[in-house]
Amino acid sequence: DAGITQSPRHKVTETGTPVTLRCHQTENHRYMYWYRQDPGHGLRLIHYSYGVKDTDKGEVSDGYSVSRSKTEDFLLTLESATSSQTSVYFCAISEDRRYGYTFGSGTRLTVV
Amino acid sequence: QKEVEQNSGPLSVPEGAIASLNCTYSDRGSQSFFWYRQYSGKSPELIMFIYSNGDKEDGRFTAQLNKASQYVSLLIRDSQPSDSATYLCAVNKGNTGKLIFGQGTTLQVKP
Secondary structure: OOOEEEEOOEEEEOOOOOEEEEEEEOOOOOEEEEEEEEOOOEEEEEEEEEEOOEEEEOOOOOOEEEEEEEOOEEEEEEOOOOHHHOEEEEEEEEOOHHHOOEEOOOEEEEEO | OOOEEOOOOOEEEEOOOOEEEEEEEOOOOOOOEEEEEEOOOOOOEEEEEEOOOEEEEEOOEEEEEEOOOOEEEEEEOOOOHHHOEEEEEEEEHHHOOOEEEOOOEEEEEEO
């Protein structure tokens, strides 16, 4: 997937626990994004980054935080997981905002 | 009104036919438009992008853009069973680089 890796691929966690998902890229792309995909809602932007330590909120950011301390890594943290955060999470990278994204393979998260 | 709207389908076409997928968007400031294909259980992959009014062709795929009507379409010629997937339309919101996705249209190509 064009040098983008998400980990873990699958995770089951309990309600109320913190969870961190990792996105790692080897493309040196400036822009990184986190989306969630749910039936009936499609892909929705959670947070994005336009450089190291530069992040901003997307349309569904409540309950999520992000960090980007290095160009290659973008972390998504669910501060206290809830069942409504059960979803498939996709990371995406972009070298130039005009040309679209490349997506990672996704993380399937289940909160029980 | 959703920012990007697609008919969820399924759209069923016979093998060899032309499949026509449509998308409308609400933000007139949007400048770039994308079509992604997503197979079941897989991640979206970019198949085409278009900026200018008119048609853009790439192999069996043609993207069409009409900014006045706020309408984007994707034509797939000589459809194959391997084209069976969900097709996602995405719009660069206000040219910010943030892509807003439609819910996708499921295409079924029957042999």
